[in-house]
Amino acid sequence: MNNKQDLKSYTLTELRKIFEENGIKPFRANQVFEWIHNKNINIIEDISVLSKKLKSRIDNKYYIENIKILERYDSKLDGTKKYLFCLNDGNIIESVLMPYRHGNTACISTQVGCKMGCKFCASTKEGLIRNLSAGEIVDQIYKIQADQKIKVNNIVLMGSGEPLDNYDNVIKFLKIVHDELGINLGYRHITLSTCGLVPKIYDLANEELPITLSISLHATTDIQRKNIMPIANKYSLDEIIKACKYYINKTNRRITFEYTLINGVNDNKKDALKMYSLIKGMLCHVNLIPLNNIKEVEYKKSNNINIKGFADTLCQKGISTTVRREMGSDINAACGQLRNKYISQNQG
Ligand code: SF4
Structure with a gap:
C-alpha cells in the first residue's frame, strides 16, 4: 500500500x-x-x-484495510461456517462463525501462525509468521457479517495466534469494536483466550476493560503442562493463578479455564481433583474441551466415560463446569487446520 x-x-x-x-x-x-x-x-x-x-x-x-474471503466451508451438522481469508500480502488466516441459541459467535484470529508451540494445536506448526493489524482483526467480523447478512453478537479471540502476544493491536481492536460509532459491542460479549502470558494478564487487568478472560490451562501440574505447552517453562501454574486472581479483583469478571481433555494425558479423576485444588474459591468457570482428533497432532480425544467423570468431579465440588459441544467437526474447524490444508494443497 x-x-x-x-x-x-x-x-x-x-x-x-x-x-x-x-x-x-x-x-x-x-x-x-x-x-x-x-x-x-x-x-x-x-x-x-x-x-x-x-x-x-x-x-x-x-x-482502508480490506481482507478477502478466499473460501467458506459450511457444516451440514450444526450451521458452523469456517472462513479462510486472504490478506493483502497473500497470507491466509481463518475464522469461524458459530450460530448459537444466544446469538452469533465469531471466533477470530489475531496472528498469522503462532509461536507458542502448544502440542495439540495445528496453528503453531509453522511458528509465527506475523501479527495481524487491528484492521485485519476487526475486518474478519465485518466480512462475516456482510457475507451472512447477520450481526455478530459475541466475539472470541480464540482463533490462530496468542492474542496477548499481539497486545497493542488487540487492545486497539477491543476499543474499536466497543465504540458506539462502530459495531458497539459490549465488552462482556468479548472473550480473550490466552495460554498464560502472565505479565500481559496484569497489563490487561490494568486496562479495566471488562472482557472475559479465558485461560488455556490444559494441565494441573507444571510438569504435565510443560509436556504439552512450552509456555509452562516460562510461567508456572501458581503464577498464572495469581495473575487470574488479580484480574478478577480488578474487573470483577469471572475467569474461564479452558481444559482440553486428552486421552490418557490429563483426563482422569486425579487430574480433576488437582484442578479443583488449583482453582477452588475463585470466581471462575471451567470449559472442558474434548480434543478434536486432528492429523497434525499425536494426541487423541478422551473417551466419553473420562469426559463425564472429569466434569462430574468438578461439579460435585461446586465448580461451574460445562463440556464444549463439538462444532463443525465435518469441516476441519479446529484452529489452524483449514489453513494448513489449503496451503499444502496449493503449494507449488
Ligand atoms: S493453542 Fe493458541 S497459543 Fe497455543 S499454539 Fe495454538 S494458537 Fe498458539
Whole structure:
C-alpha cells in the first residue's frame, strides 16, 4: 500500500488526533470512523459525506484495510461456517462463525501462525509468521457479517495466534469494536483466550476493560503442562493463578479455564481433583474441551466415560463446569487446520 497507513486500524481517539494534526476537523474523524466501522466502507472514495478535496487529501496518506474471503466451508451438522481469508500480502488466516441459541459467535484470529508451540494445536506448526493489524482483526467480523447478512453478537479471540502476544493491536481492536460509532459491542460479549502470558494478564487487568478472560490451562501440574505447552517453562501454574486472581479483583469478571481433555494425558479423576485444588474459591468457570482428533497432532480425544467423570468431579465440588459441544467437526474447524490444508494443497 505504498507506505499508506490503514484507517481501519485506528481507534476513534487516535483518528481524531491524527486528523487534528493534519489540520482536519476532529468531527470528520467521527464521520470516517462511522463509515468504516458501521457502514462497512472499504474505499475512501465511497465516504460520500466528505468533499472531493478532503477525500483526495486523506487518500494521499491512508487506505482502508480490506481482507478477502478466499473460501467458506459450511457444516451440514450444526450451521458452523469456517472462513479462510486472504490478506493483502497473500497470507491466509481463518475464522469461524458459530450460530448459537444466544446469538452469533465469531471466533477470530489475531496472528498469522503462532509461536507458542502448544502440542495439540495445528496453528503453531509453522511458528509465527506475523501479527495481524487491528484492521485485519476487526475486518474478519465485518466480512462475516456482510457475507451472512447477520450481526455478530459475541466475539472470541480464540482463533490462530496468542492474542496477548499481539497486545497493542488487540487492545486497539477491543476499543474499536466497543465504540458506539462502530459495531458497539459490549465488552462482556468479548472473550480473550490466552495460554498464560502472565505479565500481559496484569497489563490487561490494568486496562479495566471488562472482557472475559479465558485461560488455556490444559494441565494441573507444571510438569504435565510443560509436556504439552512450552509456555509452562516460562510461567508456572501458581503464577498464572495469581495473575487470574488479580484480574478478577480488578474487573470483577469471572475467569474461564479452558481444559482440553486428552486421552490418557490429563483426563482422569486425579487430574480433576488437582484442578479443583488449583482453582477452588475463585470466581471462575471451567470449559472442558474434548480434543478434536486432528492429523497434525499425536494426541487423541478422551473417551466419553473420562469426559463425564472429569466434569462430574468438578461439579460435585461446586465448580461451574460445562463440556464444549463439538462444532463443525465435518469441516476441519479446529484452529489452524483449514489453513494448513489449503496451503499444502496449493503449494507449488
Ligand atoms: S493453542 Fe493458541 S497459543 Fe497455543 S499454539 Fe495454538 S494458537 Fe498458539
